[in-house]
Amino acid sequence: MMVLTFTAVGLGLAGALTFSILFGVLEDRVDRELYQELAELQALADQRGEDEEPFTDVTSLLRAATDAAVPSQHESVLALTNGEPRFRPKTQDFDLATPEVIEALKRHRSPGETVYIDVESPKYGQLRVLIASVEVEGDPTEGTFVVASAIETQRDLIWQSAFNYIAVSIVTLILVGTTAWIAVGRLLRPLETLQQATEEITVDDFNRRVPVPDSDDEIAALAGRFNLMLDRLQSGYDAQRQFLRDAGHELRTPITIVQGTVEMMSTEDADFDESRSIALDELDRMGRLVGDLSVLAQTRQPDFVRLAPVDMTEFAHDALARVRRVGDREWVLDRTAPVTAQVDQQRLMQAVVQLAANAVRYSEPDTSVHLAVDHRSHSGGSDVVVSMRDHGIGIAHQDHARIFERFARLDATGERPGSGLGLPIVRAIAEAHGGRIEVESSPGQGSRFSLVIPQRTEKHKPTNTDE
Numbered sequence: 001m002m003v004l005t006f007t008a009v010g011l012g013l014a015g016a017l018t019f020s021i022l023f024g025v026l027e028d029r030v031d032r033e034l035y036q037e038l039a040e041l042q043a044l045a046d047q048r049g050e051d052e053e054p055f056t057d058v059t060s061l062l063r064a065a066t067d068a069a070v071p072s073q074h075e076s077v078l079a080l081t082n083g084e085p086r087f088r089p090k091t092q093d094f095d096l097a098t099p100e101v102i103e104a105l106k107r108h109r110s111p112g113e114t115v116y117i118d119v120e121s122p123k124y125g126q127l128r129v130l131i132a133s134v135e136v137e138g139d140p141t142e143g144t145f146v147v148a149s150a151i152e153t154q155r156d157l158i159w160q161s162a163f164n165y166i167a168v169s170i171v172t173l174i175l176v177g178t179t180a181w182i183a184v185g186r187l188l189r190p191l192e193t194l195q196q197a198t199e200e201i202t203v204d205d206f207n208r209r210v211p212v213p214d215s216d217d218e219i220a221a222l223a224g225r226f227n228l229m230l231d232r233l234q235s236g237y238d239a240q241r242q243f244l245r246d247a248g249h250e251l252r253t254p255i256t257i258v259q260g261t262v263e264m265m266s267t268e269d270a271d272f273d274e275s276r277s278i279a280l281d282e283l284d285r286m287g288r289l290v291g292d293l294s295v296l297a298q299t300r301q302p303d304f305v306r307l308a309p310v311d312m313t314e315f316a317h318d319a320l321a322r323v324r325r326v327g328d329r330e331w332v333l334d335r336t337a338p339v340t341a342q343v344d345q346q347r348l349m350q351a352v353v354q355l356a357a358n359a360v361r362y363s364e365p366d367t368s369v370h371l372a373v374d375h376r377s378h379s380g381g382s383d384v385v386v387s388m389r390d391h392g393i394g395i396a397h398q399d400h401a402r403i404f405e406r407f408a409r410l411d412a413t414g415e416r417p418g419s420g421l422g423l424p425i426v427r428a429i430a431e432a433h434g435g436r437i438e439v440e441s442s443p444g445q446g447s448r449f450s451l452v453i454p455q456r457t458e459k460h461k462p463t464n465t466d467e
Contacts, residue, residue, distance in 0.1 A: 004176060008173055015162065019158060022158050026158065027151075034129075034147050034148075035130065037069060037071075038132050040068070040069070041132065041145055044065055058081060058134055058139050059086070062134060062143050063086075063087050065087075066078075066079050067089070067090075070089070071089055071147075074150040075149050076088075076092045076096045077092060077096075077146065077148075079134075079144070083144070093150065094150060096127075096148055098121060100119075101148075104117070108131055109131055109133065110133065111133050111135075112135065113133055114133070116131075119148070124150050124152070124153065125150065125156075127148045127149065127150055127151065128149045129146060129147070129149075130146070130147045131144060131145075131146055132144070132145045132147075190210065190219045193210055194226055201230070206230055209227050212227065295428075305344035305432045306344050307343060307344055308342070308343075308344070309341075312340065312373050313336045315345065315349075319353075319371060319386075320371055322349065323352065323356035327357070328365050329365065330368035331368070332371070333371050334372040335372050335374065337375035339375045342455070342456050347429045351386075351425070351430065351451055352451075354422045354423075355449050355451075357422065359389075359447075362390065363390045363391055363393070364391075371387070371388055372385075372386075372387045375455075381456075383452050383455060385450050385451065385453075387448055387449065387451070388448070388449050389448040390446050393444065394446055395441040396442075396443055403439070404427045406424050433454075435451065435454055436452050437452070438450040
């Protein structure tokens with residue numbers, strides 16, 4: 001609507017200004033042409049007086065003037081003697097010798113002067129008329145030289161052009177309005193769909209998405225960003241629901257054990273100390289479980305990792321000192337790489353300690369566990385690889401993917417306790433760095449877990465990846 005209004009105002013102003021100028025130009029041109037004919041009459045009389053014998057009578061002068069006159073379009077010339085029409089050019093658009101015009105000429109003629117008037121003619125409309133009195137010394141004849149321009153006819157031509165302009169403008173407005181309506185409808189259709197989607201989306205349904213137009217404009221970008229926002233909302237909501245399900249599922253058993261143990265406890269019972277120990281162990285397990293769930297919930301936060309330059313050689317020695325307290329094993333630092341990487345040192349240490357705890361849980365006390373830091377180059381850049389290798393029971397190939405699922409336990413006997421959240425946390429830490437975790441293992445051959453982290457500058461901070 002606004003486009004149509006501006007277009008109409010623009011066309012109206014342009015038309016009004018243009019045709020106002022045309023009418024003004026018409027008035028100036030007609031006046032100039034009338035006086036041009038008078039100037040030619042004067043030049044004819046002056047030239048004859050210099051080169052030849054001058055005109056001795058009015059009749060000869062008027063005859064010569066009309067013979068030499070070449071009226072332009074919409075123009076007429078007439079010569080009168082003593083008020084009667086006498087001479088006309090051989091060709092002209094119209095004849096001035098009508099009764100109404102002759103009467104007006106007689107009424108307005110003034111001897112010795114030039115008169116400029118408008119005359120209404122029933123046949124030709126309004127005429128712009130120049131009446132010049134012509135006199136020759138020694139001749140008493142009253143001569144009149146008349147030049148007229150059919151100005152109303154010329155105005156009508158301009159008005160006809162104006163009407164044509166108005167018609168074309170109306171058609172233009174219709175075309176512009178139709179085109180704008182279609183274009184705006186196409187542009188606003190995604191917005192209407194977007195509005196409808198926002199009205200239909202509820203906290204229980206984040207599955208609806210807005211169709212993204214096949215174009216490279218702001219509407220397509222808005223629809224894409226809206227879908228990304230829905231993805232983040234759904235991811236966060238799913239994470240909360242998953243957290244509540246996981247917490248309820250995993251806390252139910254230790255709470256039941258603690259409740260039953262406490263209900264049966266008595267300070268006079270012989271197994272009081274054993275019951276107390278069971279309750280404390282279960283409470284400790286619940287604490288670790290809640291801590292692990294909290295870490296997994298934080299992995300979706302933008303500030304889960306805070307990157308900073310870390311010397312990986314120093315990191316390897318610090319990590320070796322830390323994991324030695326995890327369990328009674330022979331801890332070996334196989335190698336390290338003299339490289340500085342952009343990592344979150346605390347989160348990376350947390351992942352290494354978790355891998356060390358897994359290595360202890362699934363290996364025998366008299367075995368060794370090996371830590372290594374490598375720097376690998378490839379066509380796309382380079383990676384820092386932190387690996388932990390043990391000589392434990394190993395993992396079947398079909399279970400390599402399942403071990404990274406929440407609460408997945410391969411030990412059905414329950415002899416190796418754990419929350420089932422350790423490796424999912426390690427994977428989340430690797431992905432938060434823009435990397436991944438790799439596993440190499442076979443039953444009876446031990447396992448190697450490798451944290452592969454792309455080496456990057458500080459400004460290329462990775463985006464957290466939701467599970």
